[in-house]
Amino acid sequence: MNWLLVVAGGMIGAPLRYLTDRAVQKRHDTVFPWGTFTANVVGCLVLGLLTGAVVAGAASSRVQLLVGTGLCGALTTYSTFSFETLRLAEDGVRFFAAANAVVSVVAGLGAAFVGAAFAQALWA
Numbered sequence: 001m002n003w004l005l006v007v008a009g010g011m012i013g014a015p016l017r018y019l020t021d022r023a024v025q026k027r028h029d030t031v032f033p034w035g036t037f038t039a040n041v042v043g044c045l046v047l048g049l050l051t052g053a054v055v056a057g058a059a060s061s062r063v064q065l066l067v068g069t070g071l072c073g074a075l076t077t078y079s080t081f082s083f084e085t086l087r088l089a090e091d092g093v094r095f096f097a098a099a100n101a102v103v104s105v106v107a108g109l110g111a112a113f114v115g116a117a118f119a120q121a122l123w124a
Contacts, residue, residue, distance in 0.1 A: 002065050013043075017075045031098015032085040032096050037104055038076065041111045043076035048112035052119020 006088045020042070021035030050068050053059035059067075081104055088097035 002062075005062055005065040006070040006073070009050045009066045009068075009072075010074040011070075013071040013074030016071075017077060020075075031088065031091070031093055031117075033081075033100060036080050036084055037100070037107070039105045040076045040104060043072045044108040045111035045115045046075075047072045048103075048115025050115075051112075053114040053123060054105060056119060056123035058119070058123040 017039045020039045024035040025033075026099070039103060041079070047068055050059060050072070054064050054068075055120045081100070085097050085100045088100060
């Protein structure tokens with residue numbers, strides 16, 4: 001039955017990613033993929049918070065499956081990030097391609113650490 005939790009989370013995360021991407025991209029008139037960047041960083045923040053909650057015993061493994069594996073797994077997307085970075089490089093905007101790669105990794109890791117630290121402050 002654990003797979004149902006993952007499916008349910010994914011059913012929320014996938015459309016949320018799409019809607020986030022569309023809403024953010026509509027507000028930015030640039031080739032930089034702000035929508036995917038936003039979805040990935042928010043997903044990292046949520047996953048860091050969830051991981052900290054699980055470590056502190058404030059969230060169960062079922063919540064981890066639903067939110068972490070399902071929702072965050074569908075919300076964040078390494079494949080789209082990779083595709084958009086490659087597309088930027090192929091279109092000749094290599095600075096944006098490099099910036100997307102570096103800033104996405106740094107911001108994602110930073111968001112995960114912030115989420116985990118916030119969870120530790122709440123539940124430790």
